[in-house]
Amino acid sequence: GAVVSQHPSWVICKSGTSVKIECRSLDFQATTMFWYRQFPKQSLMLMATSNEGSKATYEQGVEKDKFLINHASLTLSTLTVTSAHPEDSSFYICSAKWGREAFFGQGTRLTVV
Amino acid sequence: AQSVTQLDSQVPVFEEAPVELRCNYSSSVSVYLFWYVQYPNQGLQLLLKYLSGSTLVKGINGFEAEFNKSQTSFHLRKPSVHISDTAEYFCAVSDLADKLSFGAGTTVTVRA
Numbered sequence: 001g002a003v004v005s006q007h008p009s010w011v012i013c014k015s016g017t018s019v020k021i022e023c024r025s026l027d028f029q030a031t032t033m034f035w036y037r038q039f040p041k042q043s044l045m046l047m048a049t050s051n052e053g054s055k056a057t058y059e060q061g062v063e064k065d066k067f068l069i070n071h072a073s074l075t076l077s078t079l080t081v082t083s084a085h086p087e088d089s090s091f092y093i094c095s096a097k098w099g100r101e102a103f104f105g106q107g108t109r110l111t112v113v
Numbered sequence: 114a115q116s117v118t119q120l121d122s123q124v125p126v127f128e129e130a131p132v133e134l135r136c137n138y139s140s141s142v143s144v145y146l147f148w149y150v151q152y153p154n155q156g157l158q159l160l161l162k163y164l165s166g167s168t169l170v171k172g173i174n175g176f177e178a179e180f181n182k183s184q185t186s187f188h189l190r191k192p193s194v195h196i197s198d199t200a201e202y203f204c205a206v207s208d209l210a211d212k213l214s215f216g217a218g219t220t221v222t223v224r225a
Binding site for chain 2: 004006032034041042043044046049091093095097100101102103104105106107109
């Protein structure tokens with residue numbers, strides 16, 4: 001199957017700094033990628049749809065200026081959490097579509113201190 | 114818009130016993146259905162999917178699910194579980210726009 005690689009797996013940052021998370025499709029091209037957020041013991045919440053070469057589509061309630069998404073190539077989408085605060089601490093997961101199937105990255109555990 | 118309801122938040126089960134995880138969905142359009150498994154601090158791995166055709170779908174690790182359109186259900190089953198099946202399981206539905214909507218998840222704990 002297709003492989004999606006997410007980096008880093010975990011990151012600790014200071015409050016007020018920005019953090020970039022990368023999502024790469026390793027063996028296929030993905031015009032569409034998705035970013036999710038998962039709180040402990042909860043389901044995945046779709047944050048935004050990342051489209052190659054165009055602006056991301058954000059779900060209702062997600063601050064686009066805080067969660068910057070860039071999909072500059074067919075194999076890479078990045079999520080930047082700007083001016084991070086402790087409440088942004090969470091597990092972030094990306095996925096990329098190939099055909100009718102979504103392939104998920106390993107997730108990134110973000111801890112803001 | 115579609116939604117997914119996983120009726121059981123936690124399912125404890127003994128090793129080698131059968132398990133069934135229930136999933137119901139609602140949608141106004143045709144949907145595609147999926148079951149994913151998530152191990153701690155990891156992403157999601159696809160267990161199986163229903164796109165069309167046979168309503169009984171077989172997946173990896175001995176799991177299977179049956180799509181029941183009249184009952185809008187897509188329950189997941191395994192006849193004999195292993196300790197390694199301890200994980201979080203998510204049912205998901207996507208529409209033609211390919212956005213996935215997830216259920217709340219079911220925690221399966223397999224005990225010896």
